[in-house]
Amino acid sequence: TQLLEQSPQFLSIQEGExxxxxxxxxxxxxxxxxxxQEPGEGPVLLVTVVTGGEVKKLKRLxxxxxxxxxxxxxxxxxxxxxxxxxxxxAGGGDSWGKLQFGAGTQVVVTP
Amino acid sequence: NAGxxxxxxxxxxxxxxxxxxxxAQDMNHNSMYWYRQDPGMGLxxxxxxxxxxxxxxxxxxxxxxxxxxxxxxxxxxxESAAPSQTSVYFCASSDTTTHxxxxxxxxxxxxxxxxVT
Numbered sequence: 001t002q003l004l005e006q007s008p009q010f011l012s013i014q015e016g017e018x019x020x021x022x023x024x025x026x027x028x029x030x031x032x033x034x035x036x037q038e039p040g041e042g043p044v045l046l047v048t049v050v051t052g053g054e055v056k057k058l059k060r061l062x063x064x065x066x067x068x069x070x071x072x073x074x075x076x077x078x079x080x081x082x083x084x085x086x087x088x089x090a091g092g093g094d095s096w097g098k099l100q101f102g103a104g105t106q107v108v109v110t111p
Numbered sequence: 112n113a114g115x116x117x118x119x120x121x122x123x124x125x126x127x128x129x130x131x132x133x134x135a136q137d138m139n140h141n142s143m144y145w146y147r148q149d150p151g152m153g154l155x156x157x158x159x160x161x162x163x164x165x166x167x168x169x170x171x172x173x174x175x176x177x178x179x180x181x182x183x184x185x186x187x188x189x190e191s192a193a194p195s196q197t198s199v200y201f202c203a204s205s206d207t208t209t210h211x212x213x214x215x216x217x218x219x220x221x222x223x224x225x226x227v228t
Contacts, residue, residue, distance in 0.1 A: 004153075009151075030214065031214035033214070040221065041221050041222075042115070042201050042203070042219025042220050042221050042222055043154070043217070044219070045216045048216065088153065088154070090154075090217075099217070101146075101153040101154040101155070
């Protein structure tokens with residue numbers, strides 16, 4: 001059972017455009033992590049959010065954790081080809097080993 | 112700094128064959144994990160080791176066994192490979208001595224691409 005739903009599954013945009021990726025669940029999470037994965041490599045952590053309503057910025061990337069800690073979004077401003085990758089969200093529960101991953105959103109940014 | 116190293120990078124097995132996937136980390140992390148990644152399914156936890164000397168089942172443990180050889184190494188064994196085990200396997204580690212387990216960042220290797228025919 002997939003507890004975290006990511007949308008859209010695939011996103012193709014031109015360089016300079018903005019995009020938003022969503023991560024939704026009916027479950028409450030203690031924390032929410034975002035990873036980016038490039039072809040042939042493992043995922044790399046971008047950010048962790050732990051407080052409902054929390055907003056974190058990483059250069060052109062803005063991450064938000066929903067007030068109820070059931071959802072999160074990733075917004076990229078003025079996307080660049082280097083932003084191309086598979087974006088994964090992962091929700092943490094209170095029990096050990098209970099980090100649940102979404103299926104991912106494939107983002108392609110063309111010059 | 113090597114981080115998490117997985118071997119081999121690619122492997123093709125026939126149904127019924129066995130193999131061991133190796134993983135080693137040099138970050139002195141206490142916790143290690145094995146995930147599989149399939150299209151449309153995300154990353155699913157197979158087994159994890161919270162600390163040296165302990166291992167526990169994750170979401171999809173059937174058909175697999177693990178060994179935490181020491182603090183650095185965590186291996187995954189397929190005793191009798193099946194086509195359903197065709198996947199990309201990722202090893203990861205995290206420091207859960209300074210982070211709560213649910214928000215501890217995972218450090219991943221670059222994966223082993225396994226095909227079972």
